[in-house]
Amino acid sequence: MIQGVEYFEKHLKIAKELHADYVGSETGSLMGSPWGYVKENHDDLRLKHVIDIFRKLVSTAEKHDSYVAIEGAYAHVCYSPFRIKQVIEAIHSKHLKVTIDLFNFLSIENYQKRMEIFEESLKLLKNDIVIYHLKDFIIEDGKLIQVGLGKGLMDYPKIIKRIEEVTPNAYLIFEGVTGADIPESLKLIKDLIERK
Numbered sequence: 515m516i517q518g519v520e521y522f523e524k525h526l527k528i529a530k531e532l533h534a535d536y537v538g539s540e541t542g543s544l545m546g547s548p549w550g551y552v553k554e555n556h557d558d559l560r561l562k563h564v565i566d567i568f569r570k571l572v573s574t575a576e577k578h579d580s581y582v583a584i585e586g587a588y589a590h591v592c593y594s595p596f597r598i599k600q601v602i603e604a605i606h607s608k609h610l611k612v613t614i615d616l617f618n619f620l621s622i623e624n625y626q627k628r629m630e631i632f633e634e635s636l637k638l639l640k641n642d643i644v645i646y647h648l649k650d651f652i653i654e655d656g657k658l659i660q661v662g663l664g665k666g667l668m669d670y671p672k673i674i675k676r677i678e679e680v681t682p683n684a685y686l687i688f689e690g691v692t693g694a695d696i697p698e699s700l701k702l703i704k705d706l707i708e709r710k
Contacts, residue, residue, distance in 0.1 A: 529580035536583040541592040560591045575609040587618035595635040615647035647689040662695025664702040674706040
C-alpha cells in the first residue's frame with residue numbers, strides 16, 4: 515500500500531505541469547484486487563485509515579497546488595455519499611474534491627433508490643463535486659451490468675438536469691462506455707445538455 519501512496523503522490527507533484535485539474539482515487543477494499551466487498555470495509559476503523567491516507571495525499575496536493583478527487587463505491591470503505599462527506603469534513607482542505615459515480619454507489623440491495631442516493635450526493639457534496647462518471651446499467655441474473663447510456667435504468671434526463679442546476683462546471687466523464695455505445699451515449703448527453 516505504501517508503494518501505491520507514493521505512486522499517487524508522484525502524480526500529484528506533476529499534475530499542475532501536465533494541466534491535470536484533478537488526480538482521482540477510490541477508497542479501496544480489504545479484498546485487494548479486484549476491489550470487492552467484505553463487511554470490514556464498512557467499519558469505522560477502516561474509515562479512519564482512509565482518512566489518514568487521504569490526509570497525507572492532500573498534504574502533498576497542497577504543497578504542489580494540485581487537487582485530489584475522492585470517489586466512493588458501495589463495495590469500498592467510502593460506500594455512501596455520507597461516508598465521503600465524513601472524509602471531506604475530517605480533512606477540511608480546498609485541495610480535496612469529489613468524483614460522483616452513482617453506479618459505484620449501487621448494489622443489488624439499493625439500486626432502486628438510485629435517485630435518492632444521487633440527491634443525497636448533491637445535497638451533502640455539492641460544494642466539492644468536480645467530476646461525474648456517467649454510467650448506465652441493467653439487472654441481469656441478480657447483478658448490475660453496465661450498458662450504454664440511455665439503455666438502462668438511469669434517468670439521464672433528470673440526472674443531467676440536476677447536474678446543470680447544482681454543479682454546472684463539473685466534468686462529465688464516460689467510464690466503461692465502449693464500442694458502438696460511445697457515439698450513442700455522447701449524442702444522448704449532448705442532446706440533454708443542449709435541449710434548453
